[in-house]
Amino acid sequence: MANDTAVPLNRIERILRNMIASAAGLSFVAIIATIIAGFARINVNQGIWPTIVVLPFVGLTLAMVFVIAFLIVSVVRRRRLARDRG
Numbered sequence: 001m002a003n004d005t006a007v008p009l010n011r012i013e014r015i016l017r018n019m020i021a022s023a024a025g026l027s028f029v030a031i032i033a034t035i036i037a038g039f040a041r042i043n044v045n046q047g048i049w050p051t052i053v054v055l056p057f058v059g060l061t062l063a064m065v066f067v068i069a070f071l072i073v074s075v076v077r078r079r080r081l082a083r084d085r086g
Contacts, residue, residue, distance in 0.1 A: 010077060016070040020063050027059030 009017070030052050037044055037052075044053055 012073055013070060013077070016066055016073065020066045020070065023059045023063040023066060027056040027063065030055040030059065 034044065034053055034056075037049065042049065044050065
């Protein structure tokens with residue numbers, strides 16, 4: 001029977017995990033702020049609002065790139081562990 005012990009994350013995986021959470025979280029906050037601004041009838045064409053409106057496009061794209069990088073790093077690490085054990 002296989003041993004199902006948890007494998008701890010290495011430093012790169014922890015950094016990528018935090019970058020994913022940061023990019024996605026900031027994008028989510030920007031989406032909520034944009035929705036609230038729309039209900040409050042704030043002109044989103046002035047000041048910092050254009051940046052807040054565009055932020056989810058960039059942030060969610062970066063989060064997806066970080067997820068792909070996280071998956072690649074994780075698969076490579078697990079393959080190395082499996083190869084070293086076997």
